[in-house]
Amino acid sequence: MDKTSFFFAMQCGACHPGGAALAYDREGQRYWDGSVFGHSRSASPPADPQLDGDYGFVNPATGAKGAAAWNKTGVSEADCLLCHLPGYSWKNRTGTLGAGAALTDASGQPVAAFAAASTAGLGFAQVTFVTPAPPQPKAQTVTIDYAAGGVKPDGTTALTLDNVGTFLERKVRDENCRLCHATPDRKKSGRSWTADTDVHKAAGLGCVDCHPAGPDHQIAKGDIVIGSVRDDLDGGMVDCAGCHLEGRAPAGMSAPDPTVAHGDLPAIHLEKLACQACHIRYLQDAASSADVTEIPEVFLDMVSTGVQTPVLSSATFGGGKKLLGSDPLDPSRDLPELVAAAAEVDPATGKPHTEYLTRWYPSLRPWKGPSMAAQKLVTVKPLLTAWFGDWLSGDGLDARIRPIPLRLVRKALTGTVATPAPGAPPNPYVGGLALADDDGDGKPELNTRAEIKAFLQAIASATDVDGTTPIVTAKAVLVKAPHVWFLDASGEAQSFESPVAESHDFAVNHNVVPKRDPLSPTLKPGPWGSAGCAECHSPQSAFFFGKQLIEVYDETGAPQYEPHWAAMGYTAERAAALTASVPQPPAPPPPTTDTVKKSSGGCGSSGAAAAPAALLGLALPLLRRRRRVTG
Amino acid sequence: MELTLHKASRALGLLAALALPGLGYAAHPFPITLKDAAGTPVATSARPYSSEKSCGGCHDFGAITQGYHFQQGRTNAAGDLQVSDTFAGDIGAGQTYGIGTGAWWKLSDGMYGKW
Numbered sequence: 192m193d194k195t196s197f198f199f200a201m202q203c204g205a206c207h208p209g210g211a212a213l214a215y216d217r218e219g220q221r222y223w224d225g226s227v228f229g230h231s232r233s234a235s236p237p238a239d240p241q242l243d244g245d246y247g248f249v250n251p252a253t254g255a256k257g258a259a260a261w262n263k264t265g266v267s268e269a270d271c272l273l274c275h276l277p278g279y280s281w282k283n284r285t286g287t288l289g290a291g292a293a294l295t296d297a298s299g300q301p302v303a304a305f306a307a308a309s310t311a312g313l314g315f316a317q318v319t320f321v322t323p324a325p326p327q328p329k330a331q332t333v334t335i336d337y338a339a340g341g342v343k344p345d346g347t348t349a350l351t352l353d354n355v356g357t358f359l360e361r362k363v364r365d366e367n368c369r370l371c372h373a374t375p376d377r378k379k380s381g382r383s384w385t386a387d388t389d390v391h392k393a394a395g396l397g398c399v400d401c402h403p404a405g406p407d408h409q410i411a412k413g414d415i416v417i418g419s420v421r422d423d424l425d426g427g428m429v430d431c432a433g434c435h436l437e438g439r440a441p442a443g444m445s446a447p448d449p450t451v452a453h454g455d456l457p458a459i460h461l462e463k464l465a466c467q468a469c470h471i472r473y474l475q476d477a478a479s480s481a482d483v484t485e486i487p488e489v490f491l492d493m494v495s496t497g498v499q500t501p502v503l504s505s506a507t508f509g510g511g512k513k514l515l516g517s518d519p520l521d522p523s524r525d526l527p528e529l530v531a532a533a534a535e536v537d538p539a540t541g542k543p544h545t546e547y548l549t550r551w552y553p554s555l556r557p558w559k560g561p562s563m564a565a566q567k568l569v570t571v572k573p574l575l576t577a578w579f580g581d582w583l584s585g586d587g588l589d590a591r592i593r594p595i596p597l598r599l600v601r602k603a604l605t606g607t608v609a610t611p612a613p614g615a616p617p618n619p620y621v622g623g624l625a626l627a628d629d630d631g632d633g634k635p636e637l638n639t640r641a642e643i644k645a646f647l648q649a650i651a652s653a654t655d656v657d658g659t660t661p662i663v664t665a666k667a668v669l670v671k672a673p674h675v676w677f678l679d680a681s682g683e684a685q686s687f688e689s690p691v692a693e694s695h696d697f698a699v700n701h702n703v704v705p706k707r708d709p710l711s712p713t714l715k716p717g718p719w720g721s722a723g724c725a726e727c728h729s730p731q732s733a734f735f736f737g738k739q740l741i742e743v744y745d746e747t748g749a750p751q752y753e754p755h756w757a758a759m760g761y762t763a764e765r766a767a768a769l770t771a772s773v774p775q776p777p778a779p780p781p782p783t784t785d786t787v788k789k790s791s792g793g794c795g796s797s798g799a800a801a802a803p804a805a806l807l808g809l810a811l812p813l814l815r816r817r818r819r820v821t822g
Numbered sequence: 823m824e825l826t827l828h829k830a831s832r833a834l835g836l837l838a839a840l841a842l843p844g845l846g847y848a849a850h851p852f853p854i855t856l857k858d859a860a861g862t863p864v865a866t867s868a869r870p871y872s873s874e875k876s877c878g879g880c881h882d883f884g885a886i887t888q889g890y891h892f893q894q895g896r897t898n899a900a901g902d903l904q905v906s907d908t909f910a911g912d913i914g915a916g917q918t919y920g921i922g923t924g925a926w927w928k929l930s931d932g933m934y935g936k937w
Contacts, residue, residue: 209873210887211896217905225859244905265859269887271873306859307870315871337864352865356850406882408889420895 197248197259200267200305202327205285206371209309210269216245223261236262254598254608254656260292265306272313273370274363276355278344281370284312286320286330296334307333314341314350322613326374368398378501379697380572381487381551385477388485390703400441401429415698416558416571431466456720467570467700468555469719473517474702475550478537486549489514490743493578494637494646494669495626496617497601498610502743504551512632514750515551519737522551522752528713547714553699554739555758568759573694575672575743577637579650580691582666582677590675590689592668595650599662603653604646622649629748638744643669643676643684651678673741694741724773735759735770 194202200213207213215221220229222245230246231237236258237246248259267288273279287294287308294304297317311318311330315337322329340349344358369384376382386393391401404410411428412421433439434446453461476485490502504515517525525548533547553570560566579600580592598608605618626635626642637646651667654660669676672694674686707717719734720726727734738752745751756766857876858869874883887893888901898904 207894208892210892211894217903219903265870268873269883269892271877271881271886303870306872309873310864310870313871335868335870337868352856353853355856356852356854359850359854361850404889406886408886408891410889410891412890421890421893421899423899424890 195244195247195249195259197246197261197264198251200264201288201291204267204288204305204308205281205327206375208270208273208371209267213267213305214269215266222246222259222266223264225265228261234262236260249598251598252609254602261305263292263301263303264294265303267305267308270309270312272309272359274367275359275361276313276342276344276350277358277360277364277366278314278342278346278350279367279370280312280314280342282323282325282328283314283316283318283330283333284308285325286318286323286328287311287316287333289322289327289329290331290333294330295332297332298334302333302335304330304333307335310335313355314343315339363399365397376701377485378488379574380699380701381474381485381504381553382699382701383474383477383485384701385479387479388475388477388702390705391701393705395444396441400444401433403429413698413700414559415700416556416569416696417698463567465558465567465569467703468568470703471553471570471699471701472704472716472719473550473552474699476546478540478544478546484549486515486551487572488574489572489740490575490672491577492636493576493597493600494671495577495635497597497604498617499597505549512630512750514740514743517547517550519552519733520731522738522740523750525550526713532714552733552737554696555755556696557760570699571696572699573696573740575694575740577669577671579646580668580670580675581663582668582675584665586687587689590687590691592670592675592689592691595662595667599653599655600650602656603650603662608656624649630744630750631748636744636748637669637671638748639746640684644678644682647676647678647684672743728770728773730770732770735761735766 196212196216199207204213216229218229222229227233228236228246246259246261247256249256270284273281273284287304290304292304294302294307296302297319307316310316311333315335317332317334317336317339319331320328321331337352340351342350344350348354350358365384373384376384383389384392384398399410402411402413409421409424409427412424412426413428413430414425418425429439435449440446474485484503486504488501489504492500492502502514505513513523513525516522517529529547529550533544536543554573555568556571557566558569558571579595581595583591583593585591601610601618602608604620604624606621607618609618611618624645626637627639628635629638630636637643647667647669651663653662655662666677670692672692673688675689675692676684676686679685704718705715707721708715712722716722726732735754735756737755739755739758740750741753742751754766756763756769761769854876856864856871857879858864858867859872859875860867860869861872861875862869864871877883888897896903896905
């Protein structure tokens with residue numbers, strides 16, 4: 192967090208539901224109680240506000256440091272109805288918060304934006320917008336008006352002060368969860384939550400069926416790869432085993448016991464693979480939301496212009512080039528079968544199946560456990576980043592690199608801290624800086640050694656808006672996954688790999704794929720292994736040889752990938768051995784009639800389940816750390 | 823009298839909630855009054871409504887807002903503030919916060935931190 196809690200309330204409070212840091216300082220004092228500031232206990236802001244995140248504010252247009260105007264905005268209380276009122280207006284809430292200290296009503300009178308945002312969310316306000324569209328609507332005026340009625344929770348009846356209780360619901364609807372989670376989920380993990388992209392949604396499950404909460408409102412968590420908030424609560428949700436093995440399915444619902452269907456699978460698979468590794472084989476947009484893309488961001492470029500610029504995974508819907516196409520072995524292209532299927536018009540909707548053009552495959556990585564041997568492979572969507580930093584000390588695993596705030600990067604590269612208006616071209620460079628488009632996607636990128644050298648020199652010599660304070664205290668570096676670039680003693684660009692530059696792996700735990708359709712195995716291949724052991728254990732199988740993106744553009748502008756087997760921790764030799772043919776366990780004893788089980792197309796014979804892992808060629812010590820340590 | 827009726831309606835609501843757990847989408851068990859930050863009904867004041875004053879009269883607003891969806895790392899399991907203005911890895915010998923994670927950019931789990 193480097194933007195102060197005031198900025199956070201204004202820009203991020205749209206989804207963060209208020210209370211805590213949006214209302215109280217670190218001493219537990221309300222920032223503004225209607226008459227005095229919590230810090231000073233006076234009506235005046237601190238004379239010399241310390242930029243400690245509580246009462247400071249940096250003007251995003253000028254870079255000038257000043258006081259946070261909590262006295263003008265009020266505070267953002269925890270908003271119960273954001274979750275418990277169907278039809279809540281996220282747009283009104285977001286726009287009102289985003290207006291900040293400058294908000295007025297229609298007659299020009301000041302309006303406390305943070306305090307009024309919840310009321311606007313109920314629809315009890317006339318709101319005009321400067322920026323009406325997501326992801327960051329911004330209001331121009333907000334005029335509170337309880338008489339005109341609010342949102343329509345049931346789609347027809349307007350909320351009034353007399354019927355609020357009628358519409359409040361204890362069990363939170365998916366639609367309310369998705370008000371806040373839809374956009375970040377899509378950006379981070381590519382998650383969608385529709386009946387045609389997740390079998391559990393199709394079966395009627397809702398968010399709180401797996402993520403319930405008690406009176407303490409600790410909404411049950413999963414256990415994701417990235418996330419540092421209250422890790423002590425991780426794993427509290429109803430997970431796969433909870434419903435499918437432990438009888439914790441919601442009332443009135445049942446979950447099939449997978450024991451029989453997986454009975455033929457050698458035990459090592461369930462020991463080393465999370466359920467998701469096979470059952471979230473791919474992700475794609477929902478057919479029912481063809482005009483809303485759900486493909487994720489794979490790269491955040493914060494160095495080309497000093498403005499955070501996301502790059503999508505596909506060229507089809509706004510991205511510059513295809514980075515995660517539907518051919519798992521060659522992500523720069525799509526599978527011809529899917530391209531053909533995408534062109535067919537669905538007679539029911541009259542629309543082509545463009546969702547097939549958005550299919551991509553999650554990456555794999557080991558996760559959680561006291562040792563590599565105890566970890567399981569989980570599905571993730573890596574996010575690669577590029578940013579400028581201040582290299583304080585160390586290298587490789589121990590490199591201490593602190594990011595340089597983007598406003599200062601903008602000043603160094605373009606001479607101004609302000610961001611261009613939405614839709615406007617980037618601010619022009621200063622100091623003779625220039626970038627070329629080496630990958631032909633229509634956008635220049637910072638990738639060649641000469642470009643990196645020039646940009647690092649510009650960062651190293653830049654000062655804050657006071658004209659004297661250097662923005663780098665030690666050594667300027669470019670962190671561009673998977674490398675850290677620096678200028679050596681002779682002033683030339685060199686690089687090393689470091690965890691600082693690793694991908695941010697967002698968990699992929701939704702979008703469980705439907706069963707395999709034997710008549711249409713490309714469109715609906717089902718979970719891995721549905722077609723038999725050889726689907727994975729064969730030369731060039733996509734399970735082992737599918738490509739994971741590790742660099743968006745190298746020095747030539749080309750993307751770089753690594754095969755799944757490398758991400759899993761195998762050596763090339765081991766991967767070759769596992770895919771030369773289906774590993775054969777020792778011959779099982781002759782089956783008797785009562786041990787013959789229904790086959791699900793799974794691997795091996797029933798005797799294989801007891802086969803030692805070493806005999807299956809999956810000796811645990813072969814797993815290695817994914818991180819490559821170089822100096 | 824009003825207080826008595828209020829308690830009675832709350833008791834009925836609680837009974838209804840306990841007796842009808844399957845009615846997850848059931849409405850609030852009794853009518854509610856939206857109030858502003860001063861506790862005055864907004865029908866009178868026409869000011870922004872306050873969740874704390876409107877809902878907190880019956881529900882334990884303080885306990886509810888200790889949920890991590892609200893706190894976002896501001897507090898730990900004990901409910902204690904855990905806010906840092908010091909970057910991970912800079913907090914001294916013997917500390918392990920952030921060590922080996924590569925998260926040298928990290929100030930605090932909570933949504934605080936200097937610019």
